[in-house]
Amino acid sequence: MPGRGCTERLDELRRQRAKRGGNGHFVSVCGGTGCLALGSRAVATAFAEVLAEKGVGATVALRTTGCHGFCERGPLVVIHPGEVFYQQVRPEDVGEIVEETVVGGRLVERLLYHEGESPVVKELEVPFYKYQQRLVFGSNGRLDPTSLDDYLAQGGYSALAKALDEMGPEEVIEEVKKSGLRGRGGGGFPTGRKWELCRRAAGEPRYLICNADEGDPGAYMDRSVLEGNPHLVLEGMIIGAYAIGSAQGHVYVRHEYPLAVKHLSIALAQAREYGLLGDDILESGFDFQVQINRGGGAFVCGEETALIHSVEGRRGVPRSRPPYPAVRGLFGQPTVINNVETWANIPHIISRGADWYRSIGTEGSKGTKIFSLVGKVNNTGLVEVPMGITLRDIIFKIGGGIKGGKRFKAVQTGGPSGGCIPESLLDLRVDFDKLTEAGSMMGSGGMIVMDEDTCMVDVTRYFLNFLREESCGKCTPCREGIQHMLDILNRICAGEGTAGDIDLLQELGRLVGEVALCALGGTAPNPVLTSIKHFRSEYEAHIQEKRCPAGVCRALVHYHIDEEKCTGCHACVRRCPVEAISGEARKPHTLDQAKCVKCAACYEVCRFEAVVRT
Amino acid sequence: MQKEALETILNRYDRDRTQVVSVLQDIQDEERYLSQEALTYVAEALDMPRSQVYGLATFYRAFSLEPRGDHTIVVCTGTACHVRGAPRLVDELSRRLVVAPGGTTADRKFTLETVNCLGACALGPLVVVDGNYHGQMSPNKVDALLAQYSGEGR
Numbered sequence: 001m002p003g004r005g006c007t008e009r010l011d012e013l014r015r016q017r018a019k020r021g022g023n024g025h026f027v028s029v030c031g032g033t034g035c036l037a038l039g040s041r042a043v044a045t046a047f048a049e050v051l052a053e054k055g056v057g058a059t060v061a062l063r064t065t066g067c068h069g070f071c072e073r074g075p076l077v078v079i080h081p082g083e084v085f086y087q088q089v090r091p092e093d094v095g096e097i098v099e100e101t102v103v104g105g106r107l108v109e110r111l112l113y114h115e116g117e118s119p120v121v122k123e124l125e126v127p128f129y130k131y132q133q134r135l136v137f138g139s140n141g142r143l144d145p146t147s148l149d150d151y152l153a154q155g156g157y158s159a160l161a162k163a164l165d166e167m168g169p170e171e172v173i174e175e176v177k178k179s180g181l182r183g184r185g186g187g188g189f190p191t192g193r194k195w196e197l198c199r200r201a202a203g204e205p206r207y208l209i210c211n212a213d214e215g216d217p218g219a220y221m222d223r224s225v226l227e228g229n230p231h232l233v234l235e236g237m238i239i240g241a242y243a244i245g246s247a248q249g250h251v252y253v254r255h256e257y258p259l260a261v262k263h264l265s266i267a268l269a270q271a272r273e274y275g276l277l278g279d280d281i282l283e284s285g286f287d288f289q290v291q292i293n294r295g296g297g298a299f300v301c302g303e304e305t306a307l308i309h310s311v312e313g314r315r316g317v318p319r320s321r322p323p324y325p326a327v328r329g330l331f332g333q334p335t336v337i338n339n340v341e342t343w344a345n346i347p348h349i350i351s352r353g354a355d356w357y358r359s360i361g362t363e364g365s366k367g368t369k370i371f372s373l374v375g376k377v378n379n380t381g382l383v384e385v386p387m388g389i390t391l392r393d394i395i396f397k398i399g400g401g402i403k404g405g406k407r408f409k410a411v412q413t414g415g416p417s418g419g420c421i422p423e424s425l426l427d428l429r430v431d432f433d434k435l436t437e438a439g440s441m442m443g444s445g446g447m448i449v450m451d452e453d454t455c456m457v458d459v460t461r462y463f464l465n466f467l468r469e470e471s472c473g474k475c476t477p478c479r480e481g482i483q484h485m486l487d488i489l490n491r492i493c494a495g496e497g498t499a500g501d502i503d504l505l506q507e508l509g510r511l512v513g514e515v516a517l518c519a520l521g522g523t524a525p526n527p528v529l530t531s532i533k534h535f536r537s538e539y540e541a542h543i544q545e546k547r548c549p550a551g552v553c554r555a556l557v558h559y560h561i562d563e564e565k566c567t568g569c570h571a572c573v574r575r576c577p578v579e580a581i582s583g584e585a586r587k588p589h590t591l592d593q594a595k596c597v598k599c600a601a602c603y604e605v606c607r608f609e610a611v612v613r614t
Numbered sequence: 615m616q617k618e619a620l621e622t623i624l625n626r627y628d629r630d631r632t633q634v635v636s637v638l639q640d641i642q643d644e645e646r647y648l649s650q651e652a653l654t655y656v657a658e659a660l661d662m663p664r665s666q667v668y669g670l671a672t673f674y675r676a677f678s679l680e681p682r683g684d685h686t687i688v689v690c691t692g693t694a695c696h697v698r699g700a701p702r703l704v705d706e707l708s709r710r711l712v713v714a715p716g717g718t719t720a721d722r723k724f725t726l727e728t729v730n731c732l733g734a735c736a737l738g739p740l741v742v743v744d745g746n747y748h749g750q751m752s753p754n755k756v757d758a759l760l761a762q763y764s765g766e767g768r
Contacts, residue, residue: 256729293636
């Protein structure tokens with residue numbers, strides 16, 4: 001409300017605290033999951049040592065940041081100012097980088113990204129980044145996620161102060177409604193409307209939950225946002241709490257994400273210390289507390305009613321809706337649940353206004369969306385793009401096309417219960433509605449690229465197996481229906497498919513989709529139905545010809561040795577785990593079909609293409 | 615697990631029944647499994663039916679009711695790893711260790727597990743042993759991997 005003076009207090013806080021912030025001279029080392037796994041911690045340690053050694057430790061800051069997104073080329077290092085982008089950096093490169101670039105202002109060309117032959121210097125000019133619009137991820141590479149000072153220096157918490165000073169709760173809701181923001185967790189429900197329903201629902205207290213139970217295999221954007229910029233999510237939550245009138249929030253985060261839990265815990269403690277969280281936030285009279293709940297590794301807990309049961313300390317099984325959580329949620333009270341990426345959009349909407357936000361995206365889907373581009377694509381990583389970009393642009397311009405020059409076959413979006421989209425639909429403009437029309441869905445934003453070596457029947461079986469394991473078992477169509485579809489797929493992959501199987505799968509799929517209790521079961525048939533629709537011939541090859549065109553389904557694949565090509569080098573003999581290959585040195589070998597376990601070790605190790613897969 | 619250690623964990627969450635999943639997680643983190651004794655203790659301390667605590671312990675995938683081996687081998691079977699060949703890795707490890715996924719070898723040296731995604735898709739197919747990432751794995755590298763962790767205790 002006017003006259004609260006929150007902005008002034010925040011500015012004062014910023015003056016006191018944000019000494020080391022700003023966008024001056026600093027080295028940013030990516031500390032995202034991918035880069036950490038590739039050894040970025042050792043790179044950061046080396047920087048700390050060398051910067052001190054060269055006597056520039058006081059003027060050049062070192063920040064271990066959250067995920068930069070380009071996981072394929074990690075560990076990533078960016079030197080500011082100038083945004084000099086180095087990739088695949090090893091600890092032994094650090095001395096040279098400091099000497100040449102940090103101190104000398106020169107480039108170390110071999111560590112730059114090369115587009116064809118020509119080197120690219122700046123981070124945002126690398127093709128992987130050039131076609132992106134990094135709104136939620138914008139600051140990830142610039143701030144240390146364990147430092148509230150860094151976040152403040154980037155303008156952090158200004159949106160909160162603005163909301164508290166200049167807007168009433170209803171106005172905040174109006175602004176979010178006007179922005180057109182839809183839930184990024186998969187459902188795509190309009191966020192502002194959800195908040196409005198909750199605010200108008202009878203009953204105190206009201207709760208607010210951040211869903212960080214990111215369970216889709218192949219999707220890790222929520223993790224990267226929480227790990228890389230926890231205050232952005234927290235700021236969104238506090239603004240949301242003010243809007244709906246909640247004093248208690250929860251973050252439900254996957255147990256498998258220890259770094260996200262750690263960074264979030266640090267962020268909560270810092271925000272409390274600075275008076276940005278807890279009682280009387282920025283002396284506005286508004287109170288809000290946040291507690292962390294760790295998930296237990298159950299995919300179904302991403303479903304909001306199941307999640308609520310889990311936060312209450314119970315088994316995470318869903319219930320039928322309505323009543324929706326906005327009306328009756330946690331402990332029976334009105335509750336707003338939004339996912340990480342949704343919360344992270346809120347500060348931007350409040351700061352820059354709904355009109356600006358609406359200018360990004362398509363008619364029905366506003367803003368940007370983060371996708372995890374993975375699988376058989378050259379540039380694996382997290383990409384943030386405006387809604388409405390084509391799949392082709394994401395996969396080929398940003399993703400750099402298919403690995404090993406193979407042929408694109410399909411892209412699977414929406415997680416295990418999404419759908420497979422074929423080459424003919426590559427020019428589809430990606431948004432909530434277009435993906436649903438194509439039989440798939442947005443889901444949380446996983447995008448798994450498949451090439452000619454991927455068997456669509458096997459992949460479908462993989463998703464069904466996943467969903468069968470994760471089905472909570474409460475409702476019969478999901479528990480039994482998925483099992484039966486999986487049984488049929490198992491038979492097909494084992495070469496025991498029969499003529500009516502495809503029809504039966506479709507019939508079962510439609511039934512389960514219509515009558516299952518929650519979204520898990522309701523969308524579970526998607527992979528079956530879309531793969532039959534677009535890749536029916538692969539099913540038919542398995543069923544009628546007992547053949548797996550991609551060479552994946554083990555029961556339908558055989559390995560032989562081509563005696564003309566075999567040089568008798570013994571490489572396969574040494575590798576074979578079951579001693580199925582025999583033969584004298586320098587004479588063609590033979591493979592005993594009875595012993596072969598089809599592990600493909602010989603196929604992979606042979607340098608003469610003498611092992612043939614049929 | 616000692617009574618004192620259990621008490622510390624329970625008190626960390628103010629003996630709040632809604633936090634029972636967190637209590638079990640902390641016990642699992644320390645002991646690497648949930649023993650019958652620990653489950654009974656928690657149920658009594660929080661005044662909950664034992665069946666309910668057991669129900670939680672079996673519902674959530676993060677919990678194990680069996681003791682673990684010295685080394686935990688986790689094969690990522692997320693979609694990206696799957697299309698890059700994770701199933702063959704699981705088979706090969708399973709065959710070499712003579713244990714099904716989820717099981718522990720007879721000598722209690724290795725526990726083999728699968729996980730649905732570790733968010734390091736660029737490294738797939740990925741195997742994590744005791745928290746150490748081994749990317750771009752193939753059945754041909756399994757021998758060397760096991761050798762690296764054999765012979766030494768945890």
